[in-house]
Amino acid sequence: MLILYDFGNSVCCQKVRITMREKGLDWEARRVDLFTAAQYTPEYLKLNPKGVVPTLVDDGVPVIESTLICEYLDDKFPAPPLKPNDAAARAKMRLWSKYVDEGLFEGVTEFSFSAMFREKMKNMPEATRQIRFRNIGDPRRRDRFMSTYEHGVQSPYVLHAIGAYERAFKYMEETLADGGPWLLGSKVTLADINLMPLVARLAYLGLLEVWTHDRPNVNAWWARVQAWPSFKTGLSDLITETEFSEMRTHGPKIEDDVAALLAGVKRDMVTASLAAA
16 A cells, blocks of 8 residues: 655655656555645654655555655566666666756755745744744755745855756756657656656746757757656646646746846856866
């Protein structure tokens, strides 16, 4: 019996659901409402001490961290395979996981927060807002949260996010140009699935073209993703019209600032490469 502790528009939950859909699995979904701090209840913290979603429970055994959950599912339910058989190719797949876990996930959180949730936080009663800050739990996450709350797009953490996405999309364009149609060749792997929700969030916020207007291979990949059945049933079909409307409304408000900051990042990258030559 698989139980997935889930929150609908969480990018980490989305990639687990895409994986489970591709595997043809059935599961019991239990909603963890992040906006009411349900992830910090004593009952949930027993399953996931970090107080984040998702958590998969398989026959009573909890598995946490979305990247690890996806690999766990591929190990336990190997058909269809989502990891390459070759060790070198699996290492390449996990490099994409590191891009996601060590920059892109935090980055998409900063974009979403500065575009949509910052104003909600400002309109909360002070007592409620302080509870949300205390419940962050992880001091590093709290620092990011506070900085983006106070400074919005001008937070240095947003700048870090812009740089992380520029490096990832540059590498993605080069990788797809050498092969494709997917990141590791002819078949979808966890490399693609890990990236799908993060690219989708940028697209739904109206920010994706800031990075991809001159990257045809990335755009072709994104078009294939949107047509892929497991992406539809695991992600896009599950987003409510209210959620789509909120993203479409608020994302464009930060587009010009993000584009200006990206231009500066690109100049710095060019200067650094010339200095190293």
